[in-house]
Amino acid sequence: MEKEHFLNKVFASSGITSEELQQIIPKYKQVSFQKNEYLLTQGQVERSYWFIETGFIRSYIVDTEGNDITFNLYGSGDVVIDYPSMFFFAPTRENIQALTDLVCWEISFQDFQEMFNSITNFREQQRGLLVGSYFALKEHSISLIADQAKERYLSLLQRKPTIVQNVSLKHIATFLGITDTSLSRIRKELANV
Amino acid sequence: MEKEHFLNKVFASSGITSEELQQIIPKYKQVSFQKNEYLLTQGQVERSYWFIETGFIRSYIVDTEGNDITFNLYGSGDVVIDYPSMFFFAPTRENIQALTDLVCWEISFQDFQEMFNSITNFREQQRGLLVGSYFALKEHSISLIADQAKERYLSLLQRKPTIVQNVSLKHIATFLGITDTSLSRIRKELANV
DNA sequence: AATAAATCTTGTCATATGACAAGAAAAACT
DNA sequence: AGTTTTTCTTGTCATATGACAAGATTTATT
Numbered sequence: 001m002e003k004e005h006f007l008n009k010v011f012a013s014s015g016i017t018s019e020e021l022q023q024i025i026p027k028y029k030q031v032s033f034q035k036n037e038y039l040l041t042q043g044q045v046e047r048s049y050w051f052i053e054t055g056f057i058r059s060y061i062v063d064t065e066g067n068d069i070t071f072n073l074y075g076s077g078d079v080v081i082d083y084p085s086m087f088f089f090a091p092t093r094e095n096i097q098a099l100t101d102l103v104c105w106e107i108s109f110q111d112f113q114e115m116f117n118s119i120t121n122f123r124e125q126q127r128g129l130l131v132g133s134y135f136a137l138k139e140h141s142i143s144l145i146a147d148q149a150k151e152r153y154l155s156l157l158q159r160k161p162t163i164v165q166n167v168s169l170k171h172i173a174t175f176l177g178i179t180d181t182s183l184s185r186i187r188k189e190l191a192n193v
Numbered sequence: 194m195e196k197e198h199f200l201n202k203v204f205a206s207s208g209i210t211s212e213e214l215q216q217i218i219p220k221y222k223q224v225s226f227q228k229n230e231y232l233l234t235q236g237q238v239e240r241s242y243w244f245i246e247t248g249f250i251r252s253y254i255v256d257t258e259g260n261d262i263t264f265n266l267y268g269s270g271d272v273v274i275d276y277p278s279m280f281f282f283a284p285t286r287e288n289i290q291a292l293t294d295l296v297c298w299e300i301s302f303q304d305f306q307e308m309f310n311s312i313t314n315f316r317e318q319q320r321g322l323l324v325g326s327y328f329a330l331k332e333h334s335i336s337l338i339a340d341q342a343k344e345r346y347l348s349l350l351q352r353k354p355t356i357v358q359n360v361s362l363k364h365i366a367t368f369l370g371i372t373d374t375s376l377s378r379i380r381k382e383l384a385n386v
Numbered sequence: 387a388a389t390a391a392a393t394c395t396t397g398t399c400a401t402a403t404g405a406c407a408a409g410a411a412a413a414a415c416t
Numbered sequence: 417a418g419t420t421t422t423t424c425t426t427g428t429c430a431t432a433t434g435a436c437a438a439g440a441t442t443t444a445t446t
Contacts, residue, residue: 148402149402149403178402178403178404179403179404179405181403181404181405181406182402182403182404185403
């Protein structure tokens with residue numbers, strides 16, 4: 001996709017003017033990653049973030065027992081960023097990995113910061129992304145407490161069908177807070193109905 | 194506490210100048226709530242938020258089965274806000290309730306917004322609060338998946354001892370994603386060691 | 387102080403999910 | 417195409433936690 005076309009879509013409902021968009025466009029650059037490549041690994045400080053044009057990404061953390069837990073799954077159109085690392089200059093606990101070959105649009109923290117401080121509409125739009133991530137995490141967290149594993153799976157299937165279709169069972173399972181064994185049984189049960 | 198003294202503490206490490214602080218100070222007003230009073234209820238849109246000077250607050254949501262689940266617990270110095278409701282003008286799912294008599298400092302969204310757009314240091318500091326909330330929620334969410342209930346309780350006890358001392362067992366339990374019965378047993382077990 | 391209400395503890399039993407292991411199926415690689 | 421590696425399924429058994437109910441304790445109210 002052409003850069004301008006893509007960014008037009010990203011900023012479509014933000015009220016950004018075409019003059020502002022002309023300032024924003026040069027800050028984004030297209031980057032590609034190969035399947036299994038890492039965009040960020042544990043211990044690094046994130047100095048830029050990405051919008052996915054095509055492909056799938058997961059982020060995962062390794063817990064104290066060494067278990068690999070998928071923290072988030074991303075698809076086309078999603079923004080991929082570890083906010084605490086980016087804004088606190090803190091070494092991340094996350095590993096962000098390409099699940100497929102990727103085409104992304106990257107912006108550096110420095111460029112982001114400059115536009116965040118100078119363009120009100122950009123600021124509002126980006127704050128919206130952060131609040132949106134917070135909201136998604138909040139719903140996920142409530143769901144881990146309130147819902148059975150089967151309900152969590154059905155909810156994900158409804159909200160992000162392409163993720164469920166394209167990501168391996170074990171990653172979806174740990175994202176939902178269960179084992180791959182359990183998710184396999186849940187799928188079997190759902191298929192039998 | 195005097196208003197200026199309190200705000201000096203809140204903005205201490207934000208790089209805000211004393212001229213800027215003079216702009217900020219008039220926007221905050223002291224408000225009191227009585228025990229059990231609601232600061233926000235389900236369905237409302239949040240139009241201001243609070244810093245707690247003294248007292249304890251909990252926010253809870255009611256799930257689809259009618260269960261009351263504590264989403265967050267707040268004590269002195271904490272910022273109390275439902276970000277999605279505030280920034281998306283969305284009816285909240287949360288009920289925010291005083292657990293004790295409270296003294297808080299309140300700021301309206303409108304005043305917040307004005308300063309967020311005009312004072313760079315205020316902007317950075319407030320963005321930091323949002324990212325900090327995101328980070329806390331992220332750790333909590335990972336902990337719900339990766340840790341046993343006992344570990345989650347011990348972690349809360351270590352990070353927020355005054356919360357554990359001042360909030361009733363059943364609220365702490367649902368915050369940790371377990372029943373009051375289970376938490377009671379965990380406490381018994383810990384006492385016996 | 388007496389009473390009522392809320393909170394916490396403890397018993398018994400049920401159940402969702404995990405742990406581990408073996409095979410089957412699918413995907414990746416040579 | 418054949419081989420290796422990864423992913424998914426299924427069986428058996430274990431366990432953390434829940435559900436419900438009855439008392440005990442603490443706190444609030446008259």
